[in-house]
Amino acid sequence: MALRLGAAVCVSAMFIAGRVASTRGVHIVETLFYRQLLALPVVLSWIAMTGGFGSIRARRIGAHATRMVVGVAGMALNFLSYILLPPAEAVTIGFTMPIFGTILSAAILKEKTGLHRWSAVLVGFLGVLVTQRPDAGELLPLGVAVAIAAAFMTACVSLILRELGRTENAGNIVFWFTALSLPPLGLGAVLYGGGHDPLTWALLLFIGLSGGAAQMLLTGALRWAPVSVVLPMDYSSILWIALLGLLIGQGWPPATTWIGASLIMVSGLYIAWREHLHARRQRSA
Template identity: 70%
Template sequence: MPPPSPSNSPHRPLAAIGLRLVAVICLSVMFVTVRLADARGVHVVESLFYRQALALPVVFAWIATTTGAGSIRTRRIGVHATRMVIGMTGMLLNFLSYILLLPAEAVTIGFTMPIFGTLLSALILREATGIHRWSAVLIGFLGVIVMVRPDAGHFPAIGVAVALSAAFVTACVSLVLRELGRTESAGVIVFWFTLLSLPPLGAAMLFHGQAHDAATWGLLLLIGLSGGIAQICMTAALRRAPVSVVLPMDYSSIVWTTLLGWAIWGNWPMATTWIGAALIVGSGLYIAWREHVRAPPAPSA
C-alpha cells in the first residue's frame, strides 16, 4: 500500500511542533554525544557507522508499522545513491564541526544552510531570487562574520571552514531531496539513505573500527538511537503540518545544544556568538517565510 500523501494526513499543528521539537532535541543530543565519543578515542568513521547501523532497525520498524514494509520499494535507486553520497559527506562534515568547534558555535554556523540553499537555487535551478532573499543572504553572512570575528582568533579557522562546508553540502542535499520528493515518501528516502550508506561505511570500519569500554559503547548506542528517533519524528511532524509550521522549531537547537555544552563542559557562548546567531537565525527564518509566501496556493479539493 502506498504511503499516505501529506494532503490526506490530518492537520495537527501542535502535534507536529511537538514532534519536531523532539527531533531537534534528539539531534542536539546526537551531535554533542559525537563530541563526547571523540574525546574517548572514537574515530569519526565509527560514529558514522553506528549512527547509521543502529538507526536502520528503528527506521525500518517504524515504516513497517505505519505504511508497511512494502512501501520501501523504489525505482530510483540511482538517485537514492547520489543522495547517500552527498548526505554522508554532509554528515561527516557536521560531525567534524562539532568535534572541532564548541557545540553552540557549530550549531550556529550550521544555520547558514538556508542561505546556501538560496544561493544554489538561484545559481543551479535558476529560480528567481529577489531583493528580499538576497538581503537575507547578506545579513546571514554578516552574522557569521560577527560571530566568528576573524580578527580576534577566537575560533579555529579549520573548524569554521568545516562547519560552513557542512552547511553548504547540506544545502546541496536539499536540492536532491526536492527532486526525490516528487515521487518518494520521506520514510522511503530515509530508509534508502541509511541502508545504502552501510556498505561503504562498513568497508571503512575495517581500517578504523576499534574495541571500546562499556561507557563508550553506550555513547555509540546513544548516537544511533537519537539519530534514528530524530528522523522518525521529523518525518512524522511533516505528516501533520507543512514545513512552514515546523521549520522554526529547528532553530531551538541552539538552546538545547548550548545548555548541553554548558552542563557538560562549562562552555557558554560569547556575546558576539549570540549577536551573530540572531542575525543568522533571522535571515534563515525570513528566507523560509519568503518561500512560503511565494509558493503557489495548494489546489482546492
C-alpha cells in the same frame, strides 16, 4: 511543531555525544557507521508501522545513491564541525543552511530570487562574521570552513530530497539512505574502528538511536505541517547545544555568538516566509 522540537533536541544530543565520543578515541568513520547501523532498526520499525515494507521499493536507485553520498559527506562534516569548534559556534554556522539553499535554488534550479531574499542572504552571512569575533582566537579557521561546508552540503541534500520526493515517499528515502551507506561505512569501521569501554559503546548506541529518532520526528513533523511552520523549531538547537555544552564543560556561549545566531535565524526565517508566500501565489495562480 512539537515533533520538530523533539527532533532538534535529538539532533543536538547526537552531535554532543559524537563530540564526547571523539575524545574517547572513536574515529569519525566509526561514529558514522554506528549512527547508521543502530538507526536502522528504528527506521524499519517506523516503516512497518506506517507504509509497510512494500513502500521501500526503490524507483530511482541512482538518485538514492547520489543522496547517500552527499548525505554521508554532509553528516561527516557536521560531526567534524562539532569536534573542531565549540558546539554553540558549530550549530550557529549550521543555521546558514537555508541561505545556501536559496543560493543553490537560484543557481541550479533557476528559481527566481528577488531583492528580499538576497538581502536576507547577506544578513545571514553578516551573522556568521559576527560569530567570528576579534577575540575568538580559539576558533580554528579549519573548523569554521568545515562548518560552512557542512551547511552547504546539507543544503545540497535538501535539493536532492525535493527532487526525490516527487516519486519516493519519506520512509523509502530514509531506508535507502541508511541501507546504502552501511557497506562503505562498514568497511571504514573495519579499517578505523577498535575496542572501547562500556561508556563509549553506550555513547555510540545513543548516537544511533537518537539519530534514528530524529529522522522519524523530522518526517512526522512535515506530515502534519509545512516547512514554514515547523522551521522555527530548528533554531531552538542553539539553546539545547548551549545547555548540553555546559554539561561537558564548554561554558556558556559569548554574547557575539547569540547576536550572530540571531541575525542568521532572522535571515533563515525571512527566507522561509518568502518561500511560503511564493508557493501560495503559485497555488492561487
